[in-house]
Amino acid sequence: MEKRVTFRGWLLPLALIAPQVVISAVFFFYPAAQAVWQSLFIPDPFGLSSKFVGLGNFEFLLSDKFYRASFVTTAVFSTLVTLCSMIPALFLAVIADRLIKGSGAYRTLLIWPYAVAPAVAGVLWLFMFNTRVGVVSWYLGQLGYDWNHVLNGTEAMGLVVVASAWGRISYNFLFFFAALQSVPRSVIEAAAIDGARFWRRFFTIVLPLLSPTAFFLLVVNVVYAFFETFGVIHTITGGGPQQATTILVYKVFSDGFVGQDLGSSSAQSVILLIVVGLLTVIQFKYVEKRVHY
């Protein structure tokens, strides 16, 4: 016997899902449809006229080698941000979980950076690494290393990755920490009695049990790296030097709101939508198979 709640008639169920549908329609479907529609035109900034170009905007973009390079930049950036924010978070969560005394204090301190807005975090890191007045770059200079992220693309990438991952570690920490709390003690104790050391217990028992959380965080962090790191990049590098840190979403902004090229900007959002959709499908299809709930 299948157990399900049934409603008589259509009115009540429709009324119940209506808010969600309305919100999705207003804040997602409508703007997305607008973006698709606008990507077929080259409008002038003031909306006085617009010229239908079909797929011209996409053609223009894909024939631009800097735009194609931006895909690679985005892939490198989001992989690094995801790794740099998840691995330390897991490590910190495991350590904090082992603490008997004072774990509350550490927990609170570790969550703090999450309260810092990305743009502010960007400015903080920028000040530390400023080539002239930065504390860190001064120490590096003392050690004989000439830090200059204004001209060195690799250093610029490193800096935006660290600045983006930093606040995110807190968020991931919170989830990992909660997940660790729900790992049954009895399983761990049984393994301990069998003579398994801490890290062996961690890799064979705890980690598999954490996999649903880790998978969730993977999806969320990739989306974060794709979209929400805008503020960090805007404040630290502005996409430079050359285009070393111009990720896809930053180019959407700079073409649309600095360059007033709304056609190209819309086409880019459509491409971005497709890319992130595909990524999520891949994640759910392939990675999720390895997750044990």
Next chain:
Amino acid sequence: MKKNLLGALAVTTALSPLAAMAQTEVQFWHAFTGRLGELVKAQVEEFNASQDEFVVVESHKGNYSETLNAGIAAFRAGEQPHILMVFEVGTATMMSAKGAIKPVYEVMAESGASFDPDAYIGAVKGYYTTTDGDMLSLPFNSSTPVLWVNRDAMQAAGVDPDTDLSTWEKVGDVLEQLKAGGEDCPLVTAWQSWIHLENLSAYHNVPFASQDNGFAGLDTELMLNGPVQVAHLSAMGDWAKDGKFIYTGRRNEGGANFRAGECALFTESSAGYAGIKAEAEFDFDVRPLPYWEAVTSEPQNTIIGGASLWVMEGHDPEEYKGVGEFLSFLSSSDVQAAWHQNTGYLPITAEAGEATRAAGFYDENPGTDIAVIQMTAKEPTANSKGLRLGSFDQIRGIIDEELEAIWSGEKSAQEAMDSAKERGDALLRRFESANQ
């Protein structure tokens, strides 16, 4: 209760047109904060106090790009201000927006406010004037690049602070001496594309783009990969490699280094004056922007940067009358002279410049007239009138990227400028097709 409310509503609706008739409101959106914001506010207050027919309401809308965006978004929503401040880079965007803007010469003619186009300095108004001589927007804050010298740093490195720095050849020698004398930062710059490409081209009377730098039509192509530009950037690239030119960023980041006394020479806008004067704890002076003796023995004029005031379409004639009065007030000699002396921006009328000289300001503040002389010594040519390129903000971004490739030694000056031309031209073609 309900009746009272209705009554109150009726009264207020009846009253408000009366109030509006008494004083017509003119909205003015600008991009100035800090000291400049205060000065703009003071100008507006002075205008409002000077008559009781119009009230100008000023509001700050963020930096230059943000102010332009706010204006565009407001126009799309039908709530545009009367006057919008737009930086020089946005000129082509505004010009092409026929139907969104009302040219200043038209506003002035219709409003009957006093307006003499010939009173404005040619090199300043040229940037905002059609090839037929019609002024489209009113120049507001205009500056031009000059060379700032830290005399103490020169002395410390064993270089005579009064050394002739009029040409880049001589500057090259001085950089060598500064470096040898232990100076870590011989030369630094702000706004690299504006100074070392756009102004360099005008100053040596070579085109930056075809079609009279875009003044004669939208079918323009960049010409910044010419021999003069490439030779200059090659020299700069060599200086960067030898640690004689220090790159600090795309905007005016270098200003902080110079004002802190860390750098000897600094190419920056004449409007850097207020900041340098306030912060510098060393002896400084101003020199004209250097030129290449190998190219010319007598440089052309430099071009301006800054912003102008655009009048937006879609308001009542009565309100445009107020706009006309306000613009006329801003152009008056006293207002301009005070603005010029307080900020280091150029005066927009010749009369304001003369008034400043007559008041003895240049004698008390030596070097403050260099920018004016540099701009006005020669009648502007087609190459030195200014630039009018679509998507110019983005093109500057491309130029910045390519210049960074030169400074880091990844590309030669020729390769970088060829690539800048190719990429910039693609944007110009897009702008052309969007505005046909």
